[in-house]
Amino acid sequence: MTDFLSFLIDVMAVSKFQSAESIQVAIDQGYRLFGENRVQEAMAKWPALLSTNPTCRLHLIGPLQTNKVKDALTLFHGIESVDRPKLVDEIHKNRLNSHTRTTEFLIQVNVGCEPQKAGVMPDDLPYLIEYCQEKDVPISGLMCIPPVDENPEPYFLFLTNQARQNGMSIISMGMSGDYETAIKCGSTRIRIGTAIFGPRPLK
Ligand SMILES: *Cc1c(COP(=O)(O)O)cnc(C)c1O
Numbered sequence: 001m002t003d004f005l006s007f008l009i010d011v012m013a014v015s016k017f018q019s020a021e022s023i024q025v026a027i028d029q030g031y032r033l034f035g036e037n038r039v040q041e042a043m044a045k046w047p048a049l050l051s052t053n054p055t056c057r058l059h060l061i062g063p064l065q066t067n068k069v070k071d072a073l074t075l076f077h078g079i080e081s082v083d084r085p086k087l088v089d090e091i092h093k094n095r096l097n098s099h100t101r102t103t104e105f106l107i108q109v110n111v112g113c114e115p116q117k118a119g120v121m122p123d124d125l126p127y128l129i130e131y132c133q134e135k136d137v138p139i140s141g142l143m144c145i146p147p148v149d150e151n152p153e154p155y156f157l158f159l160t161n162q163a164r165q166n167g168m169s170i171i172s173m174g175m176s177g178d179y180e181t182a183i184k185c186g187s188t189r190i191r192i193g194t195a196i197f198g199p200r201p202l203k
Contacts, residue, residue, distance in 0.1 A: 002195060004031075004192060004195075004196065005029070005030045005031070007190075009183065009187060009188050009189060009190060010033055010188060010189035010190070011031070011033065011189075011190055011192060012033045012034065012035045012059060012061075012172075012189060012190065012191045012192065013026050013031040013033065013034050013035070013192060013193075013196050013197070014034070014035040014036075014037075014061065014175075014191050014192060014193035014196075014197075015034050015035065015036060015045075015193075015197065016035075016036050016037045016038065016041065016062075016193065016200065017041075017200040017201050017202075018197050018200070018201070019045075019201070020045050020048065020049060022197060023045065023049060024049065024053075026196060026197065027049070027053050027056060031196070032055060032056050032057060033056075033057045033059065033189075034046075034056060034057065034058050034059070035058075035059045035060075035061040035080075035191050036058065036059075036060060036061070036062070037060070037061050037062025037063075038062055039060065039062075039064065039065075039068045039071055039072050039075070040068075042058065042060070042075060042076070043071060043075060046058055046075060047075070057077040057078065058075065058076050058077055058078075059076055059077060059078035059079070059080055059104075060072055060076045060078070060079045060080060060081060061080045061081060061143070061172075061191060062081060062118075063081055063083075063118040064079065064081050064082075064087060066086055066087060066090045069087070069090040069091055069094055070094050070099075072102070073091070073094055073095060073097075073099070073100045073101065073102045074099045074100065074101060075101065076101065076102055077101055077102060077103060077104065078102060078103070078104035078105070078106070079091075079102055079104070079105050079106070080105075080106040080108060080143040080172055081106075081108045081118060081119075081143070082105050082106065082107045082108065082128075082132070082137070082139070083107065083108045083109075083110075083118055083119050083120045083128070084120065084128070085128065085131050088128070088131055088132055088135050088137050089135065091105070091135075091137050092135040092136060092137055095136075095137065104140050104170070105132070105137055105138060105139050105140060106139065106140060106141045106142060106143045106170060106172055107120060107125065107128060107129065107132070107139055107141075107142050107143070108120065108142075108143045108144065108145075109122060109125055109142055109143070109144045109159060109162065110122070110144075111144045111145075111146055111147075111155040111158055111159060112146055112147035112150070112155060114147055117145065119143075119144065119145070122158070122162075125162060129166055139168065140168060140169060140170045141163055141168045141169060141170025141171055141172060141188070141189075142159050142162055142163045142168060142170070142171060142172070143172035143173065144156075144159045144172075144173050145173075145175070146173075146178070152178045152181055152182070153181055153184075153185060156173055156174075156181060156182050156185035156186070156187065157185050157186070159171060159173055159185075159186075160185055160186035160187075163186075164186075169188070170188055170189060171186055171187050171188045171189065172187070172188070172189040172191065173185075173187045173189075173190070173191075174187045174189075174190035174191065175190070175191055175192065175193065176192055176193060176194045176195035179192060179195075
């Protein structure tokens with residue numbers, strides 16, 4: 001089994017669909033950064049886990065609806081799925097209230113221009129970065145999920161170039177099936193689900 005805990009880059013343990021009990025096992029093994037892709041599911045599991053494990057960090061890595069922004073800002077330390085101006089507006093409106101826990105924001109890029117996937121289209125990225133600056137939503141990096149069944153390398157390299165060109169330090173890419181390629185291409189944070197927890201329980 002891969003010893004992810006010895007990696008020098010950030011390793012996020014992706015705990016979607018996993019029970020609080022399995023998550024606690026991962027915490028006891030030493031994982032500290034966790035990712036969930038649904039606000040509702042995370043709200044059911046994580047307030048208790050965070051109160052007993054206060055050194056853990058929780059990030060949202062799935063699509064965010066504008067009506068869930070307040071909840072997301074209250075629960076997550078990081079939001080990695082910023083992808084459109086309307087969402088930036090809503091974050092801007094709520095970010096500075098006293099319940100906000102979120103300190104890190106990443107823009108998700110739809111690197112394969114896939115219509116069914118979340119993320120800003122690559123052509124619209126410069127505008128979205130500018131928009132975030134105007135709205136005082138500080139962006140620390142970029143996140144992507146490349147198309148399945150394709151060589152991810154050109155997509156990873158694209159994301160790394162965009163992050164570097166914009167002076168961003170966090171590059172969130174690479175999952176169980178492609179993290180080695182992602183690291184080779186400049187990833188600073190891999191997001192690992194099944195290779196840590198095993199196959200996801202069906203929901
Ligand atoms: C589920 C998920 C992962 C982890 O996928 P695995 O293939 O199980 O490692 C990573 N990133 C996102 C955005 C996900 O939704």
